[in-house]
Amino acid sequence: MTDGQLQQLVSQISLHDFKRPFRHRAYFNARLRTTGGRYQLESHNIDINPKMLTDFDEKTLVGVIKHELCHYHLHLTQRGYQHRDADFKRLLAQVGGSRYAPTPKKQTRLAYRYTYQCQRCGLVYHRKRRLDTQRYTCGRCRGPIKPV
Template sequence: MEQLSLLELFSPPRRERRKKVPSTRSTAALERLAAAYLAPLRKLRWLCPRRVRVIFNARLRSTLGRADFTNVTVELNPHLLDRNPQELVPTLVHELCHLAAGPRAGHGPKWKKMMQACGAKPTVCHSLDTSHLRRRRRLWIWRCKSCGEGYPRHHRGARRYRCADCGGRLLVVADPAAGK
């Protein structure tokens, strides 16, 4: 397997917060690394994608990575990887094994065998601190006319919904535009 240093693959920015995702040069290095990790899986006669795109997706929130089966792409979270560069390679391998195992395999036995064939531990979840990540604020509060149950929402459009408890109509009680 081609040995690439973590600094070559992914170097954190000098500023505290990054406004742009990493350069395309680092994604090219990650794609070479992805090809190197898929090679042993092909030798074991597992069907693997020939070429995998690796991109940084700044819209990911608490997950380190995601496998996109339709576009044969691994999406990585630049915000979490900025603070935890040691998680880059394990996350890449994790998502590559998802692509190789297929959309129905999940974290099952086939995926676990592929992780072990790549020399990685088949861990499912990370335990990283995500408190620094931006959370969506629920700006709209809807309340049931009948029972008073409140429903915080990201968007205003709840006119066609009813209360889950009693079936009553919902009314806006907090409107960000009106400053209420």
């Protein structure tokens, strides 16, 4: 799904469920890590985590969009738009949005980036930082080490 398709989906959900138009931008933001979406108070734009589309089904994405649209419409009508407000809870239940977004799957990263091996005894070293192979030697046999 592209940003244009997301924009159309958000506009369609806004008109169908909220009976109000969505006049701002909706787009995917890959920098969102732990949240499903974000409503920006200053610009009134909506950011959606692309993992809501890739890791979950479309029903979850629609629930996140409805959640953010609740923030959007309540803020523009100057009513309680925060999670703790009764207006927000009431509107969210009315349109069937999700209260909490599911946690996206974590990407597994290696604990190390560089691998070195002793040329004499074969001992393997894993390091996060690059190692100066001219300066350091093997801790077991004092042999030369080379990147693998």
